[in-house]
Amino acid sequence: MxxxxxxxxxxxxxxxxxxxxxxxxxxxxxxxxxxxxxxxxxxxxxxxxxxxxxxxxxxxxxxxxxxxxxxxxxxxxxxxxxxxxxxxxxxxxxxxxxxxxxxxxxxxxxxxxxxxxxxxxxxxxxxxxxxxxxxxIPIIRPLHDSLAGDRIERIMGIVNGTTNFILDLMDREGATFADALATATELGYAEADPTADIEGYDAAQKAAILASIAFHTSVPLAAVHREGITSVTIEQVRAARKAGYVVKILATCERLTDADGREGVSARVYPALVPESHPLASVHGAKNAVFVEAEAAGDLMFYGAGAGGxxxxxxxxxxxxxxxxxxxxGGPGVAESTRSALPVFPIGTVRTRYQISLHVSDAPGVLSTVAGVLAAHGVSVETVEQTTTGATEGTATLVIGTHLAREADLADTVAALRGEDVVLDVTSVLRFVGV
Amino acid sequence: MxxxxxxxxxxxxxxxxxxxxxxxxxxxxxxxxxxxxxxxxxxxxxxxxxxxxxxxxxxxxxxxxxxxxxxxxxxxxxxxxxxxxxxxxxxxxxxxxxxxxxxxxxxxxxxxxxxxxxxxxxxxxxxxxxxxxxxxIPIIRPLHDSLAGDRIERIMGIVNGTTNFILDLMDREGATFADALATATELGYAEADPTADIEGYDAAQKAAILASIAFHTSVPLAAVHREGITSVTIEQVRAARKAGYVVKILATCERLTDADGREGVSARVYPALVPESHPLASVHGAKNAVFVEAEAAGDLMFYGAGAGGxxxxxxxxxxxxxxxxxxxxGGPGVAESTRSALPVFPIGTVRTRYQISLHVSDAPGVLSTVAGVLAAHGVSVETVEQTTTGATEGTATLVIGTHLAREADLADTVAALRGEDVVLDVTSVLRFVGV
The missing domain is CATH 3.40.50.720 (NAD(P)-binding Rossmann-like Domain)
Structure with a gap:
């Protein structure tokens, strides 16, 4: 040799x-x-x-x-x-x-x-x-090499340990966001200025990188839709768990088709409802995991430490x-590949299922009004649950699960709901994971 | 270009x-x-x-x-x-x-x-x-390339979908081994002759391949210790779950040191007790997962479909x-590497924690007799649970959890226990996962 x-x-x-x-x-x-x-x-x-x-x-x-x-x-x-x-x-x-x-x-x-x-x-x-x-976690090389012969349809990643730690603490110990953040800071999981983590900036950077390599398309950071976890309430987390879901902040990268049938991709970061049975639901503490859905390989998950020296x-x-x-x-490295050069669609193009929680007047006809608003925007209802428990006298809580709907339609729907007299407040809007 | x-x-x-x-x-x-x-x-x-x-x-x-x-x-x-x-x-x-x-x-x-x-x-x-x-599941390339700068300490893999499907059915639906196997055959998860799967031959082949690449050492199939799942009973699975464990058949590849301080490796396949909180415990159905413990990277897991065209x-x-x-x-492929050429130790060298279940006479001095046998073989006891529920009149069940012990000592211990008059039967011997 x-x-x-x-x-x-x-x-x-x-x-x-x-x-x-x-x-x-x-x-x-x-x-x-x-x-x-x-x-x-x-x-x-x-x-x-x-x-x-x-x-x-x-x-x-x-x-x-x-x-x-x-x-x-x-x-x-x-x-x-x-x-x-x-x-x-x-x-x-x-x-x-x-x-x-x-x-x-x-x-x-x-x-x-x-x-x-x-x-x-x-x-x-x-x-x-x-x-x-x-x-x-080995993820870049598996996407670039191991899945080189496959077609990646979607990636959902728990790619920020700080926010997973916080949401996990809220879920498992009933801590409020503020208390969980304080614990994360104390234990060194969150930095003195936690903005990059809790507002989703860190996860958005990773989403841009993952989407670029998965879809052979340059996905600029500016095209990544981003929502953090600062507004996630303990009530949302509790209600989610009761319904069989866990709230996780996910970086989602997805192939999709817009209304005109054009193929493109989307990259976005937001807290979402993950079914308890989904492998991502059991990613606890500050661990990271990247769930990959590929045409031939099916579902894969890569799990491990997301940070640490x-x-x-x-x-x-x-x-x-x-x-x-x-x-x-000699030989190839992990070269960039942008040969697919797919368009990166704005968040409005994405179709997903939503959970909308409303605080409403407990009067006859409320449900019909709300359902009418949704129908007018092309958002179709899959489940409705109305409860008066815990609500102020004369008011009720309405939790609506929708079928697949476009983000743009959903945003219009929520705006319209806020304009209705019988709707006292839109208390929570969360996306469901999966179709 | x-x-x-x-x-x-x-x-x-x-x-x-x-x-x-x-x-x-x-x-x-x-x-x-x-x-x-x-x-x-x-x-x-x-x-x-x-x-x-x-x-x-x-x-x-x-x-x-x-x-x-x-x-x-x-x-x-x-x-x-x-x-x-x-x-x-x-x-x-x-x-x-x-x-x-x-x-x-x-x-x-x-x-x-x-x-x-x-x-x-x-x-x-x-x-x-x-x-x-x-x-x-991408596992060969991550081991060969992504972890090329790390030192892999242990791999535990659910690498056979058929047996994971069977054990999962026993655990989740209380099916007996025979019923679960029948269901697996019916659904096409088990072949007409299921021997290669249920006796652990398939998993042993994969253990040999994983150990070879992880430890840069040629690990021949003949050196892989192999136990299948045909003797796993629904009682074992139930008792495990009650104690917070799930029975999974694992391919384990491990670096270890023998009694003389020589460094070597071990590869083995057997059903083991996985703590419910361990990521491998939530691998259901016919899915596969490979859990890797590396010196620097810490714990990683690779999850996905283990079979299917x-x-x-x-x-x-x-x-x-x-x-x-x-x-x-040009450039490098996934070459074999046997440059470490570590010795492959027999199963007797492996140190692990055991759960030994005994059917014993319910008489004074039984525990002392049993404890004496363990002590005489250098196996130290961590937990003991004695119950008479469900046991025949005048008999009891003794479940012993041991500290780390050598397989060779354990085998001698079990043989000696069988020789004691007060021990009516050694009903189950299972290894715990982890230290």
Missing amino acids: IEYRNVRVALLGAGSVGSQVARLLLEHGPELATRAGAGLELVGIAVRDVDAQRDVDLPRELFTTDAGSLILGADIVVELIGGIEPARTLVLQALQSGADVVTGNKALLATHGPELFAAAEQVGAQLYYEAAVAGA VETASAVLGDLVSAARRHVI | IEYRNVRVALLGAGSVGSQVARLLLEHGPELATRAGAGLELVGIAVRDVDAQRDVDLPRELFTTDAGSLILGADIVVELIGGIEPARTLVLQALQSGADVVTGNKALLATHGPELFAAAEQVGAQLYYEAAVAGA VETASAVLGDLVSAARRHVI
Whole structure:
């Protein structure tokens, strides 16, 4: 066997993931070398502050603040800085120099993906990003390689551990959203500013990445419909459980056909009602899971840790070994593919089933009025449940389950319902998962 | 972009999987071509009987009985005949001719894997086998590529749909083993001769394949300890559920250290007690799932359809596209790796926790006698539950949960217990999952 020279690896960033990548690379070097077919030499770690406190003790001589020079001497650059700048400039610089790049930067990919992939293609470099979605869970490679011969119809992912932790706590311990968020913060599952998680921004970035790879179509972040969980109430969660559902915030990517019969895709993030028997319903705590529906394979689910330094480092190292193998043997990486170039439809095009909860006057004719509003907007009713328990004297609660309806029609329906005198409040609108 | 000539694909076998592969290849040809970077041309289908009834209508001119000639004109040979011969001879012939081979043949891989991989290596051909384990579920590639930078500690797989269907029916509907098997046969989940499934032979083949790829060690089928589910009783299943467990037959592959501190691996198949909260416990019906514990990634699970013609065809086509890409661009396939070459330990070396159920005389001193036998064999007791309910007058049931103990010590213990006068019967011995 031919001895291959070491593959030089430059690491950008030494936060919770980066420091674990460095540790594992140093500890398991010989083992990884046999798998890659070449030694993996960590040539340096670029950080802002060489003297900062790190999670892991690493040789001081590896650290530098000069990322630019470090990149120039590397075959593979591992970017774990996060955020847009300086990550974007450094990744572009690395790719333009011909280095392969391994990144876990979902924000960067979701906003500047096409620019990065184009830069890579120009010089024949590769961009690997398994760590960008669902942490340790292998999902990018299965979608790109294992399902290469299949047609993915839909992906539903629990891709944000913080919000799954919060909703799970609300469901299992009856905590309010505020209390659950406080617990998540205390336990380190939520950041000091939890906006990116609880408003669904993080999940939306992952939805854009998943939809792009699944449908061979560039799905920009701006085209991902996004709703967070800040308005999910304990009453909604309790009522859902009573009816056999669990509230989960899902990143949904779907092929669909619009009213004119055009094929396209949709990517969206919102809390939804998942049937208790669905595999996604038993994903607890901060775990992630990606449920994939493919034409031939049927239903698949990939489950595991969606975050965590050492867990995410596993995905980074998997990409690193793959990239190193490619340096030795050549061959394809995980190239972007936008050859299908399907239109990305706005949320209004999506057809789904809804649960609408109303607070209404308890008077004769109310149900007929409400049903009339729905019918006028082409939304057909599957189930109705009216209760007066718990409602103020003279009022009632109406929970309506609809058949498949278009989001646009539903939005009009809800607006019209709010305009009716007998409707005191639209207390909850949630989508059901599945058809 | 350079236009690449078509990649010529020969299909061996047109059973439930083969006929679906042919159909999808013909229907989705152009789409698959863009993914592979070259056209995938189905040059022929070798079968025993050209005129046999097939699941799918396929062009008659594709069929031939001359597998040998078909192989000689192919770049990629897809073997879906199953069984050892003639599959082995044809796969060897294909590899020796320089063709890549895609196979779903677990029996062949588990028994002749090293011979096939050696033949492939000699000419630089590749052997792909995603479809051989857990049907449609991507597991081979995630183990080989995505986890290439990690260290797999243990795999526990529900890799046989028939037996999971049977055990699930016993658990959920209180069916006896015999009734559940009859239902499985009626619904087509069990074959006319169900031996390969219910005695664990099928699962053992998959365990050998999984252990080999996970531990970079050739694990021969003969080294896989195997127990089926024919002796699992409805009483065991009920008692397990009452105690918070579900009985599942698992293929377990594990790194372990023997009494001398040597590192090695174990592969085994037996029914085990899975805690209700474990993700494997909610794998119902004929579904498959592979649970992976890795040093860095932590716990992962891969879930989906473990069998079925069109579902398994998805895995075959994924391999086919990968193989075709390699024809165009070059690069590594899913090579065998036995570089760790760890010893494969016999079942006696394995340490696990046991549940031993005894039918005993209800007399003073019985517990002390039983506890003495366990202690004498170095098996330490964690829990004891003694009940007289349901037992014959003057007798009692004793259910003992042990701490971690070696299989060899456990076997000696059970033999010694059977020799005690106060022990009327050892009614059940089951392993607990996890530590």
